[in-house]
Amino acid sequence: MERVIFQASDLAKERTRVLDAARAGRALVRDKDGTGLVMLPEAQLAVLEGYAEWSQTLQRLNFLIRAEREVSISELGNLAWLRVFDKEDQQAFADELHDALIAGLADNDLEEVDATVAAWRVTAKQLEDPLRRSVLLGATTPDDFVEVLEPSE
Template identity: 55%
Template sequence: MRDIIFQASDLANKRTEILESARQGLAQIRDKDSTSLVMLPERRLRMLEEIAKWSLAHMRLDDLLRRDAEPSIGDLGDLAWLRVFDVDDLREFVDELHSALIAAHSDQDASVLDEFIRAWRITARQLEDPLRRSVLLGRHNPEDFSEASPPQ
């Protein structure tokens, strides 16, 4: 695709060309005061906003974990839902978030990122319940289990 910078006056007589350029990814318009404006599909804007939001969260959490102390709820801020995880789990979250961000950017689709966050949030909710936490994280011995008989 060629790089075209439209002028504000083009909005009157090149509207179709500008919209087509935007549909294909980006239309740049130079305003009368030399301000550069960009038009792009809303889906792409939302994807870029999600990647930016989670990239910032990734950097903040990575920085907190480099201090080798378990982050407080205040440190986590809007990521306080991660408070149920220990430091090793948080490091795994940061590593997986990094991979999800790369995939989302590469695919130009935030769905992989959305699915990753959804899965971790579900796990966090399960770990908040003490009984579920003990089942999920407790030790299990094969002797504790017995074969079930088929229903009669």
């Protein structure tokens, strides 16, 4: 795709070309004072903003995971729901989030990031309940399992 830099005056004279370039992914406009402006589809901007926000959050989380102390809920901030997990599980979440961010940027869609976070949040919610936590994380023995008979009609 040819890179065209439009002038501010082109917004009036060649608005169709400018908008076509923006719809195609990007329209570069040079303002009268030399400032470069970019027009792009709103969905693409949302992906870039989401990627930036989640990347910053991931960087902060990785720093907190490496801390050799108990991390406070306030330090976790918007990831406070991760407090129910140990550091190993938090690292597993960080690794999955990293992979989802790479895929999302490549696909220009953060659906995988949203799905990853949603799945981990569901698990965190289950672990908040003491009974569910004991069932999910408790030790089991072979005696805990019994053969189930096929139902009769």
